[in-house]
Amino acid sequence: MDHLPIFINVRQNPCLVIGGGDIALRKINLLIKAQAKVDCLSPLFCEGITNLSQNGDVNLIQKRFESDDIKEYAIIIASTDDSSVNALISKSAKKARIPVNVVDSPELSSFIMPSIVDRSPVIIAVSSAGRAPVLVRIIRAKLETVIPSAYGVLAEIAGEFRQKVKDRFSKIKDRRAFWESIFSGVIAEKVFSGRINEAKDDIDKQLKRASEIELGEVYLVGAGPGDPDLLTFKALRLIQQADVVLYDRLVSKGVMELVRRDSELIYVGKKGGSQESTRQIDINDQLVELAKSGKRVCRLKGGDPFIFGRGGEEIESLSEHGIPFQVVPGITAASGCSSYAGIPLTHRDYSQSCRFVTAHLKNGTTNLPWDEFVIDQQTIVFYMALSGANYICQKLMEHGMDKDMPIAIIEKGTMPEQKVYISSLTKLPDLLATEDIHAPTLMIVGEVVRLNEKLNWYGT
Incomplete structure (x- = not known):
């Protein structure tokens, strides 16, 4: 040294x-x-x-x-x-x-x-003894992303309660265990989300009944479309501190590698058609029971929890049972996949509006307002549309859409294996018959698709 x-x-x-x-x-x-x-x-x-x-x-x-x-x-x-x-x-x-x-x-x-990460009163200093200042700046930037600014507030609160904790626990090991539970548990997360007074009240309660099981919390986290670099800072923090992670099939391997190593992993994926899937009511019940046992539970969803992710149904159930929860938005597939495919969803010359549409309703039908889709200067993004792509093309043409309207099918968007297929309403059925395309996919319909040839940047 x-x-x-x-x-x-x-x-x-x-x-x-x-x-x-x-x-x-x-x-x-x-x-x-x-x-x-x-x-x-x-x-x-x-x-x-x-x-x-x-x-x-x-x-x-x-x-x-x-x-x-x-x-x-x-x-x-x-x-x-x-x-x-x-x-x-x-x-x-x-x-x-x-x-x-x-x-x-x-x-x-x-x-x-040194290079400094300031979370006063917590100060983190990084140095290379003058040998590699650029490397030090990069390391500091990484630390900035994983250490929330509210750590300073957490340290201030700890200072307020330090004497009370000393009075409550005579042994150093007991004090250490208490603070570890505070700094890595639900109370710390309440501080990070701005619920300061609630966190202080909880510390007081913990001091009075340290041996009792506290109610856990559920984090409803959007994992984005696949590329782990697209996770938000808050999403990364929560998945790395969760005791249990319930994840679906659209969460990429890269994102799952960022989950805390000792977390319990529970797969709750759904599949279309007759394939075996986890029932939504069972997922809701699991979230409630795990939180009641005092666990920090992360419900990790591909894309965004509130865009065709059934996140609303899950937090309804949590709310009914009095379970505290947080919702962390993720980059939805429409935004992520279109960006990585070089297809802007809106453009002054091509599209002034954009619609996100799921190709499957709750009862398994595809009862959509087709007339509203067939208007000029509009982009339509169909989620979960691969199996019904031919039917969608047929219905759009029946309601007056130009048969040469361009369509993009994006397979495994934002991932290294991403493939983008460009076609049109009339030609898409032939493309699907000749190409071996697998879910997850996204379908974009609109004049903006023509920009792919000029703006495609990813993987070129």
């Missing part, structure tokens, strides 16, 4: 930044955020530093650096573009035994400035 990672308290302590450019400005802003008293020394100052001085946030010393400028500072940061000046600053600061950082010169520095 090249450096000992420490956090220095500079609150209300004098600190010196030498340099007046944009880099110096960034360092000054960090020190101000840490509530330091900042002096900035330089012959010239950029506009940002001047503005800070006018606000009283920084004291300007307009002169060139000399070794006599070293005083009793908590830390010194050098960010000049003169290597000889930087070397003098380093030598003078070290002689006075003041911690010094020379930007981009770790060999002249007694400490280095």
Whole structure:
């Protein structure tokens, strides 16, 4: 280990930044955020530093650096573009035994400035000892995506309850177990979703009856159309903390690989036709029973839970039983698959409206308002339409749609195996007869399909 990672308290302590450019400005802003008293020394100052001085946030010393400028500072940061000046600053600061950082010169520095993920009072610092700053920025970006900003609020709440927990549990191991249950359970999730007062009330209740089973929670999460990179940050967080995951057949392998390794996995997929499927009422009952047992339950659905995902039926059941739940939207197949196929759903020259249609109703029929589909400047997206594609084409032509209207069939959209088939109302039956196309698929009908040849970007 090249450096000992420490956090220095500079609150209300004098600190010196030498340099007046944009880099110096960034360092000054960090020190101000840490509530330091900042002096900035330089012959010239950029506009940002001047503005800070006018606000009283920084004291300007307009002169060139000399070794006599070293005083009793908590830390010194050098960010000049003169290597000889930087070397003098380093030598003078070290002689006075003041911690010094020379930007981009770790060999002249007694400490280095890490890349920071700020979730105050939780602070995460990442460093490569100056060897790979770009890599450090990438790592920080990854941490930013998986550590919610509300972790700071959670830490503040923990501070409020710290003494109460000490009073309740005399043994360290019991206190540790209690906090682990808070930080990784339903209470933490309530903080993340903004239910602060409710979370505090729950901690009080937990302290009074620590041995009783608390009611769990259900997360209704949209997994998107397949590409795991399309998951939202919140979806990723919830699937990685769930005790149990109920998933359907449209959730991709890539998304399932992101689920917490020790989670219990329950397959509740549905299939069309006469194939064996999990009944919706059984899924509803499972969600209720698992949550009542105190589990954090993730109902993971392909696409978006509220767009042909029957999410509404599931949260109706949860609501009736008083089970707390959250709904996390996902990128629906229409949006994801059309984007990856280079087919905009709306376009000023081709389409001013878009309709999402399921090809199967609850009773197994396809009783659709065909007349409303046959209008100009409209895109129609049919979900679950592969088995009924020929019938759909026939009905659209019967109600007056141009027989040459382009159609796209997108197989395994957003995935590496994605295939896009372009046809028309009259030619689609022949294409389906000759090509071996398998679900999951999406069908897009409309003039916008013509743009695929020009805009297709994925997999080209």
